[in-house]
Amino acid sequence: MTAAALLQWALASVPEIIVVTGACVLLIVGELVRKGRDDLLLWASVAIVLLAAVATLMLAGEMQPAYAGMFISDRFAVFFKLVFYLATILTFFLSRKYAEIEGIGRSEYYVLLLFALVGMMIMASAIDLLSIYVGLELMVLCTYVLTGFLRKERRSNEAALKYVILGAVSTAIFLYGVSLIYGLTGTTQLDRMAEAVSGGPLDPALLLAVVFIVAGLVFKIGAVPFHMWVPDVYEGAPTTITAFMSVAPKAAGFAVILRVFPNPLVEA
Template identity: 80%
Template sequence: MTASLLFQSVLASLPEIVVVVGACALLILGQLLPKGQGHFLVWGSVAIVLTAGLATLLLAGDVRPAYSGMFIADRFAVFFKGVFYLATVLTFLLSRKYAEIEGIESSEYYVLLLFALSGMMIMASATDLLSIYVGLELMALCTYVLTGFLRSERRSNEAALKYVILGGAATGMFLYGVSLVYGLTGTTSLDGVAIAVANNAGDPGLLLAVVFIVAGLAFKVGAVPFHMWVPDVYEGAPTTVTAFMSVAPKAAGFAVILRVFLNPLVAASNAWIVIAVIAVVTMALGSFVALVQDNFKRLLAYSSIAHAGFAMFGVVAGGADGIASVMLYLLIYAFMNLGIFATIILMRNGDFSGEAIDDYGGLAKSHPGLALLMLLYLFSLAGIPPTAGFFAKFYVLVALVERGFVALAVVAVLLSAIAAYFYIRIVMVIYMREPGEQTYPALTPSVRATLALTAAGTVGIGLFPAWFLKLAQDSVFGG
């Protein structure tokens, strides 16, 4: 690689470099700071992410291939990195008080979040199966550790152990699929694989490779039958980590799915059939099992599974509209899901965890403002107009119908109606019960800012959905 090409590669990956170098610097500085300086860690981490965001915007105008075709900076990557930045910054803001309460206020906590962010950024820009793997594992290893960060809690340790074991198995399946692709096509470049597949359509070996790669990626987005880790990990991890994992890694997984499968590999192997089956089963299981949950975090875990299934319908639709609908869905999901998790974190105060659904009984009478925000987020998650969540589902359904998948669209609507029940059940608990134990939400300025941003996003996209859809459409594979 010449000096000029190296410079271009470094420039294309400047946001990733900013995050990695910033995380290393924060790790060192964190060891030098006296105790009680958690605000420096929070705002230092936010500054690193915002700097990376600025670098990303500066590079957004051009398509920049890098590192011999293994990496690309394009509008598609910029869109997903924006979702990652949003989720990470809001997680840092939520962590300000929560980390102090839980005793996890250390530089390692923030550094691991930053390294997980860098892994997801690599996944969004990766154009080679090997670079996808590097980003995927960097993200995964960090989230494994973050899941078990509450070292004194047994359920956190158990969740981390399950996550590591099942995650390792999923990684093995993904790598086996990659090895099959390389053996059959002689390349791991996505463009090279597409060309080879176009010349060898119908190869059963490629279908087998697709199955293994789908398995590895389905694990990352929590799709059935690779969802077993989600409820335990969501419940056992620190709530701020759960909020982060429910949005950012899921978006990263879909970024890879869109890059890998929306090319001739799908047409040659009929992979869309596999994804369609996974989408239906995933949404059905998430919707039905969530109906009987009493723990708020476990309910949101199955809700996350159901939403992953709905987003997969957009992958099945394919085409520019299908891709854009998935991208918009993930952006909207980031706002409303981080918002609802912010309310759970807000309730955590002293010995009161706020994780049981019954803990929110009569909240409308004791804290009407907080109850109204929860109503907004829950209605959006249920897809009730005119919230942003309605338009997230609407555009996916439109993409399905336009591509001729009317039956799948009907199934998606029916399952959404079932899923709406468990959100409305929580609304009934909030508004139709008498207040129980008196709680005093930890309403800090950083939590106020998070609630304001998530509420503004949930309402704003609901008011101007066409503008945000246009933004997603312009970002499809670089535009």
């Protein structure tokens, strides 16, 4: 692997690297912050997101795919990443007073939000079903924990448990669709899938794969008929997390849907 290729990969994912590095540093430094100085964690988290936003705007031009064709930083990704940044920063500020009232102003709270942000950023830039899965699972694993962050609240624990169980089922459905797609086309890259499914006869197995992938993605955005988890989870989660989940993860889900279906699988 050449130095030029490594540099291209690093440049394409600079915003993600910033947020991941910042979240890891915040997790360590947060343990050193004295009680009552939680505002430092808030402003540090906001600074990390703003720094990533600046890096994203600097990369707003068209770029070639990176990471062996699994990741791209184009204008489509930039737009959705800016939406994620705005939603995350607003969640931080909403959490300022709420965290003080509920006693959840710990570094893990902000770190989990940052890692959920990274997952959504990967989803927006992913051009391969496997990288979509990595970003999707990073996002939902963080939201699972954030949903049950009020550990002493029974409804929060119940909401998190329901979310984990149903989320695991939807993930299995999505992965089964991905495995069928790979078996039928020999690739998980979206552009190569488009070439494989265009111009050929209609394959019922391909339709089945599309149904599984749609079901997995639709569950993540809480659309009918896979919306049964939404009322319980939104009611049991901390109010600030409910606000976050009702905007950012849904936008990430729509970003993936717009990546996948208008191009590769529309021919199916």
